[in-house]
Amino acid sequence: MVSFLIAAAFFVATLLFIYGLKRMASPVTAPSGIRVAGWGMVIAVAAAFLYAFDVRPAASEHLGTNFLLALVALGIGVAWAWRSGKRVEMTGMPQMVALYNGMGGGAAAAIAAVELYSGNAQAYGFVVTVLALVGGLIGAVALSGSIVAWAKLDGRLNRTLRFNAQQLVNGGLLALAALFALYVLIVGAGAVPTTAITLFFIAALVLGVLLTTPIGGADMPVVISLYNAFTGLAVAFEGFVLQNPAMIIAGTVVGSAGTLLTFLMAKAMNRSVSNVIFSNFGEEDDGSGGIEGSMKSVDASDAAISMYYGSKVIIVPGYGLAVAQAQHKLYEFVKLLQKQGVEVAFAIHPVAGRMPGHMNVLLAEAGIPYDIIHDLEDINEEFALSDAALVIGANDVVNPAARTNESSPIYGMPILNVDYAQQAFVVKRGQGRGYSGVENELFFADNTHMVYGDAQKVMVEMIEAVKSLGNG
Amino acid sequence: MDATTAITGFVALYIFMLAAFTGYEIIGRVPAILHTPLMSGSNFVHGIVVVGAIWALLNAATPLEQTIGFIGVLLGAGNAAGGYVVTDRMLDMFKSSDRQD
Numbered sequence: 001m002v003s004f005l006i007a008a009a010f011f012v013a014t015l016l017f018i019y020g021l022k023r024m025a026s027p028v029t030a031p032s033g034i035r036v037a038g039w040g041m042v043i044a045v046a047a048a049f050l051y052a053f054d055v056r057p058a059a060s061e062h063l064g065t066n067f068l069l070a071l072v073a074l075g076i077g078v079a080w081a082w083r084s085g086k087r088v089e090m091t092g093m094p095q096m097v098a099l100y101n102g103m104g105g106g107a108a109a110a111i112a113a114v115e116l117y118s119g120n121a122q123a124y125g126f127v128v129t130v131l132a133l134v135g136g137l138i139g140a141v142a143l144s145g146s147i148v149a150w151a152k153l154d155g156r157l158n159r160t161l162r163f164n165a166q167q168l169v170n171g172g173l174l175a176l177a178a179l180f181a182l183y184v185l186i187v188g189a190g191a192v193p194t195t196a197i198t199l200f201f202i203a204a205l206v207l208g209v210l211l212t213t214p215i216g217g218a219d220m221p222v223v224i225s226l227y228n229a230f231t232g233l234a235v236a237f238e239g240f241v242l243q244n245p246a247m248i249i250a251g252t253v254v255g256s257a258g259t260l261l262t263f264l265m266a267k268a269m270n271r272s273v274s275n276v277i278f279s280n281f282g283e284e285d286d287g288s289g290g291i292e293g294s295m296k297s298v299d300a301s302d303a304a305i306s307m308y309y310g311s312k313v314i315i316v317p318g319y320g321l322a323v324a325q326a327q328h329k330l331y332e333f334v335k336l337l338q339k340q341g342v343e344v345a346f347a348i349h350p351v352a353g354r355m356p357g358h359m360n361v362l363l364a365e366a367g368i369p370y371d372i373i374h375d376l377e378d379i380n381e382e383f384a385l386s387d388a389a390l391v392i393g394a395n396d397v398v399n400p401a402a403r404t405n406e407s408s409p410i411y412g413m414p415i416l417n418v419d420y421a422q423q424a425f426v427v428k429r430g431q432g433r434g435y436s437g438v439e440n441e442l443f444f445a446d447n448t449h450m451v452y453g454d455a456q457k458v459m460v461e462m463i464e465a466v467k468s469l470g471n472g
Numbered sequence: 473m474d475a476t477t478a479i480t481g482f483v484a485l486y487i488f489m490l491a492a493f494t495g496y497e498i499i500g501r502v503p504a505i506l507h508t509p510l511m512s513g514s515n516f517v518h519g520i521v522v523v524g525a526i527w528a529l530l531n532a533a534t535p536l537e538q539t540i541g542f543i544g545v546l547l548g549a550g551n552a553a554g555g556y557v558v559t560d561r562m563l564d565m566f567k568s569s570d571r572q573d
Contacts (some may be wrong), residue, residue, distance in 0.1 A: 017517050018494060024513050025502045031563040034513055038556050041519060045552075048526040058533040066538065070529045072541045075523070077549025080474070085557030096558055097512050100519075103550035107521040111546025112538045116529040127480075143547075222573075226517050236523045240475075242524050243479055249491045251521075254514040256495035261511060264499075341557075349506075357507030364565040370505060 002053045009047030009117070010246035016040030017250050020255075027370060044246055052230035056120075077103075090365050091322045094355045097225045101231050102146025108234035108409055109207040113139050113201060114134030114186065115241055119192040126185065127239055135183045135237030137204045142230040144208030152212075154374050167278060169209055177203035211277065219276045221355040222265045226273065229258025254454045265351065298449040300458045301465030303390075303425040304333070308466050309386030314379065316416055317363065319353050320393020320429065321455050327366035329394065329459035336466045345382070346373040347396035348391075363386070381418050389421035391442075395427070399440045419432075423447045427458050509566075512559040519552025 016198060020037030021031040052067055059066065079102065088096045112132045115121040121132040133249045151157035163169075180200035187193050212401050215223055231253030239247025307313050315334070321327060346368070352359035363373060383389060390397055398418040401408040418424050419442050426443060442448055451458055479487065495514075502510050525548040529541030 009500065013520070016560055017520070018498075021498050021510075021513060024506060024510055025498065026501070027506060027566045030506060030509060030566060031560070034516070034556065034563055036510075036558045037513065038560075041516075041556070043553055044520055044523050045526070048523040051530050056531045056533070059531045062533060062538070063530070066530050066532055066541070069542050070526050070545050071540060073529070073545035074526070074549045077522075077546040078553040081550040081552075081554030082557055084553045085561070088558070093508070093512070093558060094549075094563065096554065100551050100554035100558070101515045103547040103554070104484060104515070104518050104521050107544045107548035107551060108526045110540050110547065111521070111524045111528045113540045114544065116539070118531075118537050120531075120532065190478075203491060225511055228511060228518075232514070232518045232519075235518045235524075236491075238521065238524055240479070240484060242527055244524055245479060245487065246528070247520055247524050248484070248487055250480070250487055250517050251490035253495035253498070254518045256492040257499040257514050258511070260496055260499045261507065264507075313485050355508045355511065357505050357509070360505035361508050361562050361565060370566070373503075373505065375505075423536075448568075 001051050006047050006050050007049075009043050010244065012043035013040040013047070014246045014249050016043070017246075018253065021253065022282055029038045044247045059282055062235070063405060090362055094221065094224060094353075094358060095150045095363070097355070098146045098220075098227070099150040101224065101228050102150065104434075104448070105146060105227065105231040105234055107144025108139035108231065108303035109136050109143060109201065109204075110139075111238045111242065112234075115238075116197050117192060119189065120428075121241055122158065122187075122189045122192070124186070124241075126188070129185055129188070129371070131237045132241045133184065133200070135234045135241065136175055136201065136353045137181070138230045138237070139234035140201055141208035141211065142234060144205040145212040145230075146208075146224070146227045148209055148212040149220055149227065153220055155383065157213075166210065166214060170207060173203050173207040174208065186193075192405065199441065210265065215277065221351065221358075222262060222276045224275065225258055225262040225265055226277075229255050231263055232256075232258050259368050279343045293305055295443050295450050296448070297452055298452050300423070300427075300453065300461035301428055303449065303451050304462035304465040306423070307390065307425070308337060308342065308469060310422075312345075312382075312386040313337060314345050314383060314386045314389045314418075314421065315345050315392045316347050316349070316389060316394050316418060317359055317397055318349075318392060318394025318397065319350065319359075320395075322359070322362045322393070323355065324393065324455035326392070326455035326459045327368070329456055329463065331366045331368050333463050333466065335458055340466075344372060346378060347376065347379045347383075348373060349376055349394070349415075349416055349420065352394060352397060376414060376416060383417040384420040386421045389418045389424045391418055391424060391426040392458075395428075395440055398442055400439050400445075401439075405441075418442060419445055419448075423449065425449050425451055427453070429454060475499060504568075509559055509562040512562060516552060516555030516559050519548060521556050522548030522552050524548075 017040045020033045023033030116131050120131045180196045183196045232251045236251030348359050400419045401412045402413040402415045523545035532538040532541045
């Protein structure tokens with residue numbers, strides 16, 4: 001009876017997960033989608049405590065303690081994550097997703113560890129042991145790798161640790177982990193090789209750190225997405241070990257969805273996933289040699305007035321906009337332009353922000369309706385037809401070098417054709433380079449004017465300039 | 473371990489294959505503007521791992537297993553709860569822009 005209840009609850013939970021994810025496919029139904037999936041989780045977790053009626057003989061004497069421990073762990077985990085999730089700023093979302101994802105990987109690795117240390121996985125035979133080991137390896141890599149990704153995005157770790165023959169060391173670590181795993185397999189259901197299991201997990205954790213530290217901040221979205229897929233797979237493998245269909249299906253769905261998302265993201269940056277992981281981006285020559293001309297600057301108010309009298313303006317927002325918290329002011333400015341009859345559109349590069357779609361979230365936060373927000377493919381043709389392009393806090397995604405300069409590290413990445421607009425205004429804090437460290441030719445172009453200053457302050461000045469026109 | 477019918481061999485492979493295609497199809501249809509909430513949403517969904525961690529902890533027989541199981545439940549619960557809150561907050565913002573798709 002109890003096992004039927006558990007099985008039925010997991011079935012319902014799995015159904016709700018898939019239905020919820022499907023509802024997330026459209027902005028209109030998405031908010032209800034996560035709620036549906038959330039109920040699935042509540043049902044599954046409640047059902048998991050029914051496992052208490054059917055524990056292994058060896059564990060039955062500890063059942064009371066274990067039940068209490070499970071409740072305490074659940075309570076602490078939920079309370080901590082709930083509070084931190086409520087508090088985090090929208091700009092800080094990517095690192096929190098990385099952190100929560102790493103925790104999932106860690107949980108999968110913990111399941112593998114318990115099953116291996118107790119010898120249960122080995123007792124179920126070769127295949128189950130292999131699955132436990134592979135899931136444990138992937139989960140541990142996702143855990144330590146995600147923590148490094150979080151530390152980097154959160155600004156706690158600024159150094160990009162690189163050393164010679166790094167890939168050789170990584171390969172060696174992987175081989176070492178495989179060796180320990182092999183030993184565990186050979187020993188099989190005999191005496192549990194505790195030391196080998198411990199060394200196996202240590203090798204996996206170190207591998208996750210070393211894989212992630214050389215990757216530059218600009219590539220982090222791809223890495224987070226990859227580790228998300230990793231954790232999904234690890235959960236699925238441990239699901240096979242525990243014979244839990246909800247874990248198998250949910251983990252596999254996330255594993256494949258995450259893999260596809262990773263490739264989509266890498267494609268948007270015109271790089272292969274292996275290139276992201278194994279190349280040292282941001283280290284090579286910055287390709288700035290041949291840039292001629294000088295940057296011209298203009299006052300915010302002059303730029304605003306010139307846009308006010310245009311008929312079509314395309315805005316390219318970047319991460320700098322979000323850091324300055326200027327989305328709301330920007331929308332206020334946009335509304336003023338619209339009132340004057342100026343056609344305003346937003347152009348979003350696939351990797352604007354720190355994750356794909358991150359910029360859309362940040363604009364949505366300011367209440368900007370998504371029907372004036374366009375993807376790169378939809379809007380790139382229109383730059384040539386627009387009177388002005390306003391670039392705020394974006395850099396690499398509008399760098400024409402990606403089209404023209406073969407020696408540039410970003411060569412080949414699709415960019416927004418801001419340089420085709422009649423004129424371009426670039427709001428920027430200073431003369432520094434973008435996240436990738438590459439000099440931007442656009443800033444030196446004849447029809448480009450730089451508006452220096454904090455994005456929020458610039459927007460306020462622009463609003464005032466336009467308002468004073470309206471009154472006068 | 474045997475609360476349900478055993479999932480082994482080809483049955484396991486079939487489940488794996490069908491679930492993989494399901495994931496692929498779901499993402500393939502999602503507009504780019506939802507990629508971040510969706511990554512976060514799928515991050516929440518693999519929080520189901522907490523269920524396995526609870527099972528492992530309930531079946532722990534030694535202090536070592538209990539410790540690791542405890543950490544597992546803690547981490548899994550953080551994954552599920554954090555993933556939910558963050559996704560919900562992001563999607564709430566789409567609701568505030570009162571346009572139809």
